[in-house]
Amino acid sequence: MTNGEKPQTIRLIDSSQASAARMYDWLLGGTENYEVDRAACRELLKIAPSTQQLARNNRAFLRRVVRFLAAEKKITQFLDHGSGLPTQENVHQVAQGINPNAKVVYVDNDPMVLAHARTHLDDNENTLVIDYDMRRTNDIRNATSRFLDWAKPIAALFVSVLHCLPDADDENDPAALIRNVSAQLAPGSYVVICQLISDDPEVRDGVTRLMDSATGGNWGRVRQPYEVARYFETLEIEDPPGLVDVIDWLPDSPPPPPHMRPTDWVEWGGVGRVCR
Template sequence: MLDFSKPSVARMYDHLLGGTDNYQVDRDACEELLKIAPSTRDLALVNRAFLVRAVRYLAQERGVRRFLDHGSGLPTSPNVHEVAQAVDPTCEVVYIDNDPVVSAHGRMSLAEDPTTTAVLEMDMRHTDDIFESPQVQRLLRGDRPVAALFVSVLHCIRDTDDPWGLVRRVAERLPAGSYMVVSQLASDDPELRAEITNFMDDVTGGNWGEVRSLSNVRRFFDGLELLEVEEQEPVEVSRWRPDSDLAPRQRTKEWIEYGGVALIK
C-alpha cells in the first residue's frame, strides 16, 4: 500500500524542477532541505540539463539508439525518449524505477508509443532480473551500443548495497562500445554530507542512500574512459559540454552534482 504521508525522492525532485506531480509533504520537505543547502533547486535544474545534453550527445554524435535509464523518476519533459527520438525516431528507451507512482505516470505518458519505449517497475539494484526482462533483452539484440543512465540516483543507494558494484555489473552486461552516464550528489564537507544524508533518510522513511565525497563518485568510473573532459576526471555537471558560455551553472558549492559520460571498452 502506498504511503503518501512521507515525502518521496522522486516527488521532491519533481517539485524542485517545477513539476506538479507532488504533494504538500514533498514541498515542505524541499523547503527544509533548501534551508540546509540553498542551491538545491539550481542543482536539480543543472542536473536535468546535463541529462538532456548527455542523451543528445550520445544520440547525435555517438550514434547511440538504445538507452537504459535506471531510477528514471517522474516523467519530466523533455525526457530521455523525447531527446533521443528528436535525433532519430527509432531510438529505444527502457525506463526503470521501483516507485509504483513513477511507473504509473511513465506508462500513461508513453502509452502512445509502446514500440520504442517501456517502463519497468523494478528495483535498479536487481541487475539480473532487469537484464532477463523481455524489454531489456530486446534492447540488447544485435550487440549494438547501449547507454546506461544512472543520473542523480545512486545517492539513493547505501554504501552497504555497493552502488559501485551495481554500475560495474551493468557495464559488464552491455555490449562493447556502450556508454555509462553517471551523476551523483557529492560534497567534500563531511559534516554537510552527514547532515543532508540524515535529513533525507529521516524524511523519506529510509528511502535514501548517501551523499558521497568526490573521490567516491570517481570510483563509479573505474575502468571506463571518460569523454569530453580535459582529464580523466568527473566534473560538476553544469561544466560538462555546456550549450553556451551563458548556459546555467551551479554557482554555490555546498554540494554539487558530480559526474560524466564514459565509454565502456
C-alpha cells in the same frame, strides 16, 4: 503495462512519507507531489540553498548527454535507471528527436513514477517502462532482452540516483551496481553517472540525515568526488570534459564563474565508455 512487460505487484502510493522522485519533481516546478514532499524540500533548502538550481542543472545535463550520445556517438538504445517523474524533454523525447527509432527503457520502482510513465508512454512503441529496483541487474536484463539488443551498444544512465543507494558490502553497493551493469554491456556502450557530492561534511551529514528520515530510509549518502570517481574505474572516461560539475559538461552556454557557483553541494560526474 508496456510492450509485453510482465505483471508485477501493484504497490500503493505512500503519501505519508516523502519520496525523492516527488521532491525532485517539486524542485523542478512540477505538480506531482504532496505536502510531505514540499515540507522535506523546504528543510533541504535550509541545509543546501542551491538545491533547486542543482535540480535544474542536472536536468539540463541529462538532455545534453542524451543528445550527445544519440547525435555524436550514434547510440540508439538507452537504459534509464531511476527515471523519476515525467517532465519536459525526457530521455525518449531527446533521443527520438534525433533518431525516431531510438529505444528507451525506463527503470523505476516508485509507484507514482510508474503510474505516470505508463500513462504518458503507453502509445510509444519504442519505450518500455519496467518496475524494478535498479540493483536487480540480471532481472532488468531479462525483462528487456526482447526489447533491447544487448549485443549492441547501450547507454546506461544513472543520473542523480546513486545518492539514493546506501553503501553495502555486497552486490547492492553502488560501485558494484556500476561494475555489474558495465560487465553486461557490449563494447562501445556508455555509462552516464552523476550524483550529489559535497566537500562540506556538515552538508553531507545534514542532508543524509534529513533525507533518510524524510524518505523512511529510502536514501543513501551524499558523497565526495573521489568516491564517485571510483565508479568509473572499469570505464574509459569521455575526456574532455572528464569528471566535472555537470554544469561544465559540454555546456550549451558559458557556465557561471567560480564566484557565482554553489558552495554547498553540486551534481558531479561524467560519461564512461565500455571498451573491454
